[in-house]
Amino acid sequence: MDRHLSLSQAARLIGVKRTDIQKKIQENKLKVMEGTVVLSDLKIAFPDAVYEDNTMVEKMEKFMKDAVHKMAQSEREGAHIDSLSRRLVKISKELADERTRAEHMEELIDSMKQKFLELKIHPEQDNRFNEIKSWFNTAVQSLEEEKLTTPVESLKNQIKQFMLPHVRLLPSRHDYISDKSETLLESALRSGLAVDYGCNNGKCGKCKAKLLSGKVEQTVHQDYVFSESDKSQGYILTCSNTAITDITLETEEAVSSDDIPLQTVIAKVKKTQQINDDVMILTLKTPRSQRLRFLAGQHIELTLDIKEGNQKPIIAEYSIASCPCEPANLEFHIPIRADEPFANAVRDNLKSSDSFTLKGPHGSFVLNEDSPNSLIFVAWDTGFAPIKSLIEHAMSLEQAENIHLYWMTTKVENHYLDNLCRSWNDALDNFTYTRIMCEAKTDVVADSLMKHLHDEHSHLLNFDLYIAAPGHLNHLLKPLLISHGIKSQNMHFESIFHGDEIQD
Numbered sequence: 001m002d003r004h005l006s007l008s009q010a011a012r013l014i015g016v017k018r019t020d021i022q023k024k025i026q027e028n029k030l031k032v033m034e035g036t037v038v039l040s041d042l043k044i045a046f047p048d049a050v051y052e053d054n055t056m057v058e059k060m061e062k063f064m065k066d067a068v069h070k071m072a073q074s075e076r077e078g079a080h081i082d083s084l085s086r087r088l089v090k091i092s093k094e095l096a097d098e099r100t101r102a103e104h105m106e107e108l109i110d111s112m113k114q115k116f117l118e119l120k121i122h123p124e125q126d127n128r129f130n131e132i133k134s135w136f137n138t139a140v141q142s143l144e145e146e147k148l149t150t151p152v153e154s155l156k157n158q159i160k161q162f163m164l165p166h167v168r169l170l171p172s173r174h175d176y177i178s179d180k181s182e183t184l185l186e187s188a189l190r191s192g193l194a195v196d197y198g199c200n201n202g203k204c205g206k207c208k209a210k211l212l213s214g215k216v217e218q219t220v221h222q223d224y225v226f227s228e229s230d231k232s233q234g235y236i237l238t239c240s241n242t243a244i245t246d247i248t249l250e251t252e253e254a255v256s257s258d259d260i261p262l263q264t265v266i267a268k269v270k271k272t273q274q275i276n277d278d279v280m281i282l283t284l285k286t287p288r289s290q291r292l293r294f295l296a297g298q299h300i301e302l303t304l305d306i307k308e309g310n311q312k313p314i315i316a317e318y319s320i321a322s323c324p325c326e327p328a329n330l331e332f333h334i335p336i337r338a339d340e341p342f343a344n345a346v347r348d349n350l351k352s353s354d355s356f357t358l359k360g361p362h363g364s365f366v367l368n369e370d371s372p373n374s375l376i377f378v379a380w381d382t383g384f385a386p387i388k389s390l391i392e393h394a395m396s397l398e399q400a401e402n403i404h405l406y407w408m409t410t411k412v413e414n415h416y417l418d419n420l421c422r423s424w425n426d427a428l429d430n431f432t433y434t435r436i437m438c439e440a441k442t443d444v445v446a447d448s449l450m451k452h453l454h455d456e457h458s459h460l461l462n463f464d465l466y467i468a469a470p471g472h473l474n475h476l477l478k479p480l481l482i483s484h485g486i487k488s489q490n491m492h493f494e495s496i497f498h499g500d501e502i503q504d
């Protein structure tokens with residue numbers, strides 16, 4: 001039996017990048033038919049990779065033979081393959097319910113933390129209270145650290161990934177794996193695809209898509225009522241269904257910031273983290289029924305409603321530092337400056353019960369997903385926020401052959417997520433991280449960056465470049481970069497609002 005595999009499945013199976021497979025196809029060393037390759041052709045095109053991972057391939061083949069044998073046996077016994085799928089869907093529903101319960105528990109824990117902080121305690125009860133508080137904090141911390149993956153789980157995940165239904169979207173021809181414990185919408189977002197959606201709750205109908213082939217099963221209640229015409233054409237809600245076979249869906253995806261509507265979303269404080277004297281990381285949680293739809297690299301207006309006294313709401317605009325593949329949690333990097341009331345309020349007055357009103361998103365500093373080029377990212381200081389979002393998005397799409405990040409600041413401690421960048425550098429063979437420190441003067445910063453680019457990239461012809469830095473530095477860099485070979489349409493600039501100033 002020869003198995004047809006999507007490019008993502010093939011890449012996962014033999015442990016290479018998707019772009020390696022695309023390269024073989026372009027070189028006519030691997031045949032592709034309607035976006036799939038055949039396992040035997042894959043072994044010929046990647047003899048070494050298959051050899052190295054031979055046990056895995058053999059396991060897969062044996063697993064599949066056994067599965068086919070069991071299916072045939074099971075049919076002889078009168079069972080139908082659909083019943084297996086239905087059992088899987090039932091388990092998935094239970095998992096989805098558990099996930100919702102876990103989200104509620106998380107909110108409950110957050111509220112309890114807040115209650116502890118607000119509790120007025122009699123001095124005689126201090127010791128007992130502190131004991132309970134410390135026990136509670138340790139218990140919460142160990143819960144958060146319990147996300148370990150053992151090698152056995154990792155193998156199970158690989159097999160699971162391989163066998164999970166595969167979703168193809170038309171007309172984009174994007175594809176992704178649908179985890180049966182998630183809805184089609186959740187899996188698409190986690191894979192970095194900007195599909196349309198609204199309530200995430202089966203009510204608004206914005207996530208509707210036409211099922212062109214394959215089977216789905218509803219796992220979440222939906223109130224939206226389809227017209228007879230929609231029903232006859234096979235429309236489904238992606239936020240309420242999961243795939244039980246490989247499927248093809250017709251649906252629109254956002255390709256530019258113009259395709260993302262302006263939204264107003266109320267978000268709660270999930271976490272604040274003072275990274276150093278100059279930067280705080282604020283994480284906000286959006287409700288399940290009101291996720292913020294945005295593209296990586298965009299920014300948003302935040303209004304903080306202070307609950308105490310007669311203080312007026314404080315408004316500021318920040319780039320979103322997290323990836324759209326994590327729509328529940330939004331991350332912001334807040335530079336602390338004496339003259340910025342928003343930053344000071346976040347540092348000094350914020351309570352976990354406070355909420356923010358988010359309006360947006362804005363900005364067109366977004367990834368050109370159609371480009372086959374490698375990527376260079378340059379961040380000045382907290383310009384790292386939109387760059388982080390873009391990098392995480394590019395990683396989830398697995399589209400770029402190489403990614404190089406230059407993070408520039410005046411001093412070593414201003415690389416406030418240095419460990420994260422190093423871990424990308426260590427874990428990904430196509431990722432390079434260069435840390436640059438220099439004086440905060442426009443010409444010095446520009447010279448320093450250009451020197452690195454000259455030394456590390458002989459030309460920039462096949463690169464897309466994304467720079468988040470103060471406007472006057474961007475202005476100076478443009479002609480220098482063009483003289484180093486980059487096409488102007490491949491340069492993307494974001495003028496950062498906050499962060500370390502650079503002198504002219």
Ligand code: FES
Nearest residue numbers: 198199200205239
């Ligand atoms: S997103 Fe509203 S119905 Fe699916």
